[in-house]
Amino acid sequence: MTASDEAEAVSPVSGGPAGQTVVVVGGSSGIGLETARQVRAAGGDVILTARDPGRLERAAEELEPLSTAAFDAMDADRLEGFLRDLPGQVDHVLVTAGSPSYTPLADLDLSAGGRDFGGRLAMLLAAGRACRDKVRPGGTLLFIGGTGARRPGPGMAVIGALTAALPALAANLAVEIAPVRVNLLAAGFVDTPLSASLLGEQLEARREELRRTLPIGRVVGPGDIASLALHIMANGALTGATYDIDGGQQLVAH
Secondary structure: OHHHHHHHOOOOOOOOOOOOEEEEOOOOOOHHHHHHHHHOOOOOOEEEEEHHHHHHHHHHHHOOOEEEEEEOOOOOOHHHHHHHHHOEEEEEEEEEOOOOOOOOOHHHHHHHHHHHHHHHHHHHHHHHHHHHHHHEEEEEEEEEOHHHOOOOOOHHHHHHHHHHHHHHHHHHHHHOOOEEEEEEEEOOOOOOOHHHHHHHHHHHHHHHHHHHHHOOOOOHHHHHHHHHHHHHHHHHOOOOEEEEEOOOOHHHHO
């Protein structure tokens, strides 16, 4: 077997999303929507899921996906069943669903905190189990995580523990469901509707602070994350890794 034959054998879906099918879980806004846009612009097809039927319908009008499904991906059984029931195999799956919790310990409902942590892990484990047979060899399962909660602080207990857990989850799944590749995109602040809803009136002040302090001199947008996602889809040698994309946010004081 030559080197080129070996590369083809282990990475049959590398080379970009043209002609490929990408499932975007959480594809109606923010990072998921922008990734779906870039896949379609590159000549690929998308399957979209989202919790909000109205936003999902608007995304479908723009992107003309192969299909859509409206449900809450935090329902791990529902997510696993959806992926397993897709007709045929797909090339890549991106999971962006879920939102962070920043409740201080004194105000934390312990049951809710446990559900938030355990539910997110269960969602990603469900995706991994379904993708073992649903994603073509050499394709990738991509998770979206974060970098901001690596620094301890009030309200960071749950999200910080989850942030620490996700790289280990991605690495272990990469071994267990190989030759499907598993990778984690760890983003800092990204200027999305979710960020806007979390920050409210403080949004513009946060943007300005990041413009002043980040080494890149601008705010990271969903297009930045989407571009990295497509690169990881295309490069069949990447698996089990965490890719930080925060514009240098970890290098400067908050």
